[in-house]
Amino acid sequence: MTQLMENEVFKAFATYAAIVTLKMMLMGPVTVYFRLTRGSFSNEEDVARKSEEEKKKLLRSHPDVERAQRCHHNDLENIIPFFFIGLLYALSGPELATALLHFRIFTAARIFHSFAYILALPQPSRGLSYFLGMLVTFSMAYNLLSKVFFL
Template identity: 35%
Template sequence: MAQAVLESFVQQPIFRTYLFYVAVLGIKMLLMSVLTAIQRFKNKAFANPEDAEPRKLKVKVNEDVERVRRAHLNDLENIPVFIIVCLVYLTTNPSAIVASALIRVFTAARILHTLVYAVVVIPQPARALAWIAGYVITIYMSITSILHYLA
């Protein structure tokens, strides 16, 4: 019975959209580790002595590396919460058009956040606007879910 319910849920187009974009966000977060490593090698800025010593370098901090790390930490603070909240939101039987748009905009906002923070480095308010878009979507989904299940 539970498997049949899960299978019917997975066949819904909105849930398939959710799964697709969760996978995109997962790849995005994994690529942040690669981007950090690229910046470390490019700037010869290693965090651990065992990484620096074979290259005859000293441990050092570099702003380009730190920008990528901060962007990655921001992903770790925001994306997992969105994934959980969005899943709960989808159980409230939302409009498929609205839910799809929210999922897509959140994903685009997180990618844009990384681009303006760690890749292209565009001054504020670009990063703040990208962050706020994702944050507002997560809050909206949370409140909608709370109100749905409160009734």
């Protein structure tokens, strides 16, 4: 483990993996914030202490809440593959500069994607950031498979 922590590429991966994980974790509180400030709840137990009239007003969807939830779901679809591919890629011995480029672009794309989702920026901003992150993950996968392909 000590040797691994001395590997510059692995340290870079760990840094950027931690950043995107924290970003993904922050989407939960963002969703809660929108639920509370927009008065939009999806579960009966969330409004159990309210009157029947209040429940009818609060048990509804709101575009901001839906957007935050979709953003979080999209994070799961992208960050989890980045974790697995990125870890294997980092362990395959890539050049530090190339690895940093991959990790930084992916992280920036995911952060921008969240802002584009939450702030409802016009397309193609969100779509481009999504595809950029996916392209980076595919690039790491291609580099990894070109080094270690074994059937």
